[in-house]
Amino acid sequence: METFLKAIASYPGTSRKDLFLEIFNLSEEELETRSFFGIFHLESEIGILESQLNKMHSLTYENFIKDELTLLCKEFPVSKAIEFELFILDEQDQFVREKLGGVSAFTDWSGKLFFAVFPDAQVRSTLKSVINHEYHHHWRMHALTITKQNQTLMDRLILEGLAEHFVEIRLGDAYLGPYKDALTEQQAKDLWESTYKLCRTELGGRTDVYMFGSKEEKLPFWGGYSIGYYLVKWYLEKNEGSSIEYMTSLSSENFIF
Structure with a gap:
């Protein structure tokens, strides 16, 4: 995230979408999925994004996710290695903030977990719940032969x-x-x-x-x-x-x- 913000500042005339795709090594379809799940608006003011990122750092949510996943992996081992992405939630996403407690997430078929989190201390217990929910998806998806194509x-x-x-x-x-x-x-x-x-x-x-x-x-x-x-x-x-x-x-x- 820091790399993306630095790139915006360094190349102000470059498309933010192109920078995002390059820095995070994503396809346009993958960006669309992340946008659907509520990541920050790419055209937001850089000062607002920096403030939100600083708040996220002060809440240590990245380490919180890492620590919880480490415990889960020890207690309920899965053969597939686990990875995750953490993004700031779009602050205008009232649905996620009001209906989902400020956390949006999904687990893709490669085993990667994705989190979009509103940087607020009130979100911590919801985040813990969502980490566990998504970890179980990761566990079950690799315990069975279900695929994206044959999932009923x-x-x-x-x-x-x-x-x-x-x-x-x-x-x-x-x-x-x-x-x-x-x-x-x-x-x-x-x-x-x-x-x-x-x-x-x-x-x-x-x-x-x-x-x-x-x-x-x-x-x-x-x-x-x-x-x-x-x-x-x-x-x-x-x-x-x-x-x-x-x-x-x-x-x-x-x-x-």
């Missing part, structure tokens, strides 16, 4: 559901994200039986509306995340004592309710 809606439901149960098991209820409460348990059962169960083999981009919701298709906001959590809950009610290690390596079809 059922795979996505269980990927998210197990990640939240991992957070709950390791950190406690207070660290759960907002996803579970998008639906009541009865609403989740009804939607699973009426819609999601029938569409569980859907592939690709079509699965997004089931996960995130769609007014046009009358699918609730974060519905897939909530149903994923409850699918794992219902599995545990029938298979009491199943460990997170066992479930992480279990095929998604085993969680059909």
Whole structure:
């Protein structure tokens, strides 16, 4: 990040997008993904970016992520080496700040974790939760043979559901994200039986509306995340004592309710 800010100052007439792609060695598609997940606006005033970066440094969030991932790797080893990227969140991203506690994240299929974080001390507990959630994605993605091309809606439901149960098991209820409460348990059962169960083999981009919701298709906001959590809950009610290690390596079809 410091290198990018220095480059902006040194080459004021150069496209910031081109500088960013070169410095971070990213394709345009990869930049679009990071922008979707809320990284800072490339055209923001350099003084604002420098101030936010200094705040991020003072909060030691990079070391916080490193330390938490080191603990996770020791406790739940994964054969694939883990890497992460940390960016400043776009301060105008009210959705992430208000709905997600100031942290946006994803795990790509190569095993790299990505975090966009609003530089504020209030974000620390949310960041801890998200680190654990994303680490479990990394763990499960490399425990199974799921790929970006063959991942079904059922795979996505269980990927998210197990990640939240991992957070709950390791950190406690207070660290759960907002996803579970998008639906009541009865609403989740009804939607699973009426819609999601029938569409569980859907592939690709079509699965997004089931996960995130769609007014046009009358699918609730974060519905897939909530149903994923409850699918794992219902599995545990029938298979009491199943460990997170066992479930992480279990095929998604085993969680059909």
